[in-house]
Amino acid sequence: MVERLSKRGKNILQAVVSEYIATGEPVGSRTISKKQYLDLSAASIRNVMADIEEMGYLSQPHTSAGRIPTDRGLRYYVDCILTVRKLTxxxxxxxxxxxxxxxxxxxxxxxxxxxxxxxxxxxxxxxxxxxFGNMIFEQIEFVKLRKNQILAVFIPKAGTVRNKIIETEEELSQDELHKFTKYLNEILSDLSLKDVRKKIINEMKKEKNMCNWLLSQALRLSQEAFSSDMDxxxxxxxxxxxxxxxxxxxxxxxxxxxxxxxxxxxxxxxxxxxxxxxxxxxxxxxxxxxxxxxxxxxxxxxxxxxxxxxxxxxxxxxxxxxxxxxxxxxxxxxxxxxxxxxxxxx
Amino acid sequence: MVERLSKRGKNILQAVVSEYIATGEPVGSRTISKKQYLDLSAASIRNVMADIEEMGYLSQPHTSAGRIPTDRGLRYYVDCILTVRKLTxxxxxxxxxxxxxxxxxxxxxxxxxxxxxxxxxxxxxxxxxxxFGNMIFEQIEFVKLRKNQILAVFIPKAGTVRNKIIETEEELSQDELHKFTKYLNEILSDLSLKDVRKKIINEMKKEKNMCNWLLSQALRLSQEAFSSDMDxxxxxxxxxxxxxxxxxxxxxxxxxxxxxxxxxxxxxxxxxxxxxxxxxxxxxxxxxxxxxxxxxxxxxxxxxxxxxxxxxxxxxxxxxxxxxxxxxxxxxxxxxxxxxxxxxxx
DNA sequence: ATTAGCACTCAACATCAAAGAGTGCTAATG
DNA sequence: CATTAGCACTCTTTGATGTTGAGTGCTAAT
CATH class of the missing domain: 3.30.450.40 (GAF domain)
Structure with a gap:
């Protein structure tokens, strides 16, 4: 619940906060009255400050110290008082x-x-x-490394290219890999990565029945490629x-x-x-x-x-x-x- | 110049260093004599410590404090005294x-x-x-991204795969890119990256005369690919x-x-x-x-x-x-x- | 050669007083 | 009646002072 402050209260809270931000020290009534922000005596300011403290916007580290704004005080300042500077x-x-x-x-x-x-x-x-999951699929490439290793290169429509090395059980020729990528680049085009994952799973379900070795291999590979960490x-x-x-x-x-x-x-x-x-x-x-x-x-x-x-x-x-x-x-x-x-x- | 220490001197320096490493506090003569490393009174130890201090192996933060080893003292300890523990x-x-x-x-x-x-x-x-410069070349691949962008994927024999995006002036077809990589993978195989750089420059000189567009394009691309930061x-x-x-x-x-x-x-x-x-x-x-x-x-x-x-x-x-x-x-x-x-x- | 004993040094700690900053309250003021 | 000067009060900060204790170097005894 935000308690409202009088015009004067705002001015004084404003003065305390500014001063505190500038110095990091507790702010006393005299400091404020001297800085001619307002034409009030220290005593008057003290009265108002006591009120504001009661509302929970200010606090005293100890009796004989000045006030520092509480988090609530800063929140009030930010919400109701602060007018930001325009950049030059x-x-x-x-x-x-x-x-x-x-x-x-x-x-x-x-x-x-x-x-x-x-x-x-x-x-x-x-x-x-x-x-990562929001990136839009643009292209995937498989590069044959060694016998059972394939490098998957995922190129999002925008953003950083990512590599992943995949170990395979059977050896795949670069030619087969080209076919895979062609197929994948077609069906996955313009999906977000999240959707890519879903799509792959769906396609795999379909494939189960059709028993197309090529496709199912391609899907398996791509699934591995996209399983990468979501950090x-x-x-x-x-x-x-x-x-x-x-x-x-x-x-x-x-x-x-x-x-x-x-x-x-x-x-x-x-x-x-x-x-x-x-x-x-x-x-x-x-x-x-x-x-x-x-x-x-x-x-x-x-x-x-x-x-x-x-x-x-x-x-x-x-x-x-x-x-x-x-x-x-x-x-x-x-x-x-x-x-x-x-x-x-x- | 390393001054030699007597057997006793070594023992005491050893004791001071061990104690200091354990506690981080200056070590006094009493502390050492009590810990029965050696059977000597505090007074004797004091005498020896004064000698060692003179040699520059120990120092006192102030008159009434114990000693701490200087960097030179630690060096002596490490070189001449320390016997490392065997790992379990x-x-x-x-x-x-x-x-x-x-x-x-x-x-x-x-x-x-x-x-x-x-x-x-x-x-x-x-x-x-x-x-990076010591990595051994294994393979390079070029993937066409957009009209004038090519992704170079550099795969070292061991180590991390690196990507680099290259902007080209003319559009190159994926087919041409394949030819490039085939050529490059042949001539660069098994060179260290340092040598790869040299080789490319050499080849480029040769090419200048032969005016083979394909080759010179390939070389230009690869040069860009390997110009990447050496951090x-x-x-x-x-x-x-x-x-x-x-x-x-x-x-x-x-x-x-x-x-x-x-x-x-x-x-x-x-x-x-x-x-x-x-x-x-x-x-x-x-x-x-x-x-x-x-x-x-x-x-x-x-x-x-x-x-x-x-x-x-x-x-x-x-x-x-x-x-x-x-x-x-x-x-x-x-x-x-x-x-x-x-x-x-x- | 070793060590007990002793005077000496100095950081660390505690105690105390004074200074100073800031407050809240009260009484005077325009 | 809001504002303010004045004042007593509180509490931190600072510095001065004294005490303690750890550790030393030197000397004389063992």
Whole structure:
């Protein structure tokens, strides 16, 4: 339940949050009154701050310290107070320039993006590649390696080519393999990988009866080729930037956070969970379910890729992040990535 | 210059080093005399320790503290005192079991090894894959993708299959591509990648005169295919184990070390530098040239791969590592990896 | 040659006082 | 009646001070 704040309350919460984001220290009433954000005496500000604290938006580390915003306070700030900065032309260009080079493969785009997000924010940049299962089938090739080994090369309509080595029981000639691929490339064309899997199983059922050795072999091979791991590709950059955040001066905290970074599945779940709707989504501190990450905020956005598939990108940093600057940056990066990928592979 | 130590001196240095490795704290004379390694009073030990300190093998953090071994002291210990433990049967089996699963690809072996080294040592495990340039050519395939795009699939005699997408100016038919590969597979067979590059350049010179369009196209394509980046593949695991070392409780140290871990080229140079001869090599603290790594020791060993190529593996940890246990483990791991790889691809 | 004994050094720890930042409450103010 | 100056109070931070204990080097006794 969100309690409403008076105009003045908002102003003061705003002042506390900005100051806290800038310094990382608890903010006192005097500090605010001096900075002429508002023309109020310290005493008046104290009164209001006490009210806001009662609502749960602020807290005091101890009696004689200033206030720091709670996660709820930051949430209120983000939802009801924050107006994000507009990016300058220069900044926009600098984002776009990242994708200027010709011949960027999907993997390059991912790497560049995570690095961009990290450099811009000075926190940790992360991007999850479009899900493997959503890739659209374009072509498969089988190359004979040694006696009983075949290399399957899967070429999606867009995205990274993947190889898989398959061991076979009987030896197959390159000629037979050509026939297989021709057949497969026909029946699987333009399906998503998920559908490819289904299709193969269906075809296999049909084949059972028809007993066509060639077809059933082809299907068996392709099934192996597509059984490959479904791990999401996660690209992460600037992990070590958090060393520079004063709130992570505690070894234990850093340790647990880094261990979390190592578990890619946590990151994937985290981002997936954050992204429900369209556009920028923000998760603040304890709002996410992962113990290890509850000192962090995540600013994330989905990016799209034609109608094919989509992934997620974002920035992970301390709850005291500069939302005002980072939100529009993440947003513009997501839009740019979407645009670039659409352009590259219609 | 290595100064010689008396029998007694050796015993005491040994005692100090063992104790220091076990506790990480400066070691006092009483501690040693109590532990009945030797039957000497604290006072006698003090005298000897003062001598050893003068030689530069021990140092005192401050007057009223015990001694810790210097890097030189550890070097002396490793060279002249240390007798490594023999691995138990169980330990050997546990190492071998890592490579038991069928169908391990090169990349799996690398991953498993780095993880093995890290788990066993409780420090950071690292392995550098055999250099790309040393791989032996087995086969190349060209797959037509879209109008002006060709996928080159390079299959080395052993090692990881690599793809490269090549943009061409003219459209080439799959039929032509087949001819290319047939030609290339013939002339390049069994060369190392380095030699492949040379050969292509030579052939191109010859071709210039003969003006055979087909051949010159094939050569141009293959040149592009093999121009790919020569980055060494580095597999590293257990980076975060060093959080548990008391000597890395200082944020700054951890920070610089991790930044070094991120720069793969430092790691490659470091390992390459350590490995000069055969067998286990050890670099202690300041013996290596990289500022960021001078609080660390590296225990490394080359591994071989038939006559084809070889790489390096090892453990990075604090100078106060358990050399006695880790040295034989690294050694046995290197031997096992060599054996496995030889068996897999003769 | 070895060692017990002793004076000495110095980090680590605890104790204590003072300083300073910030608060909440009350009474005065426009 | 909202605002604010003033003040007593709280609690962290800092620095000074003293104490403890581990460890040393030296000397004299064994």
């Amino acid at each position: 032309k220069k900044e926009k260009q600098s984002i776009e320039r990242t994708y200027r080079p010709q011949n960027l493969q999907l993997i390059d785009i991912m790497k560049e993006t995570s690095s961009l997000l990290s450099n811009f924010s000075q926190y940790t940049g992360i991007i999850i590649a479009p899900k 999401d590709d996660v690209f992460i950059d600037g992990k070590f930037n958090i060393f520079d955040c004063p709130e992570f001066c505690d070894m234990e905290k850093v340790k647990t956070l880094f261990r979390a970074f190592e578990k890619k599945n946590i990151l994937v779940k985290l981002l997936d969970q954050v992204i429900q709707g369209e556009g920028i989504q923000i998760s603040i501190g304890t709002e996410n379910q992962f113990q290890e990450m509850q000192e962090c905020s995540i600013i994330a956005s989905p990016y799209t890729w034609g109608e094919y598939a989509s992934g997620t990108l974002g920035v992970i940093g301390p709850t005291r992040m500069n939302y005002c600057d980072i939100v529009p940056m993440v947003d513009y990066t997501a839009r740019t990535v979407s645009k670039i990928m659409d352009a590259k592979y219609q | 049967k169980k330990e050997k089996q546990s190492i071998e079991r890592t490579y038991r699963p069928q169908n391990l690809q090169l990349i799996d072996i690398m991953k498993e090894t780095s993880s093995l080294l890290s788990n066993f040592s409780q420090y950071t495990g690292i392995i550098i894959a055999p250099k 060494d593949d580095v597999f590293i695991d257990g980076k975060f184990n060093i959080f548990d070392c008391p000597e890395f409780c200082d944020m700054e140290k951890v920070k610089t070390l991790f930044r070094a871990f991120e720069k793969k080229n430092i790691l490659v140079k470091l390992l390459d530098q350590v490995i000069q001869g055969e067998g286990i090599q050890i670099s202690i603290g300041t013996e290596n040239q990289f500022q960021e790594m001078q609080e660390c020791s590296i225990i490394a060993s080359p591994y071989t791969w038939g006559e084809y190529a070889s790489g390096t593996l090892g453990v990075i940890g604090p100078t106060r590592m358990n050399y006695c246990d880790i040295v034989p483990m690294v050694d046995y791991t290197a031997r096992t990896v060599s054996k496995i790889m030889d068996a897999k691809y003769q």
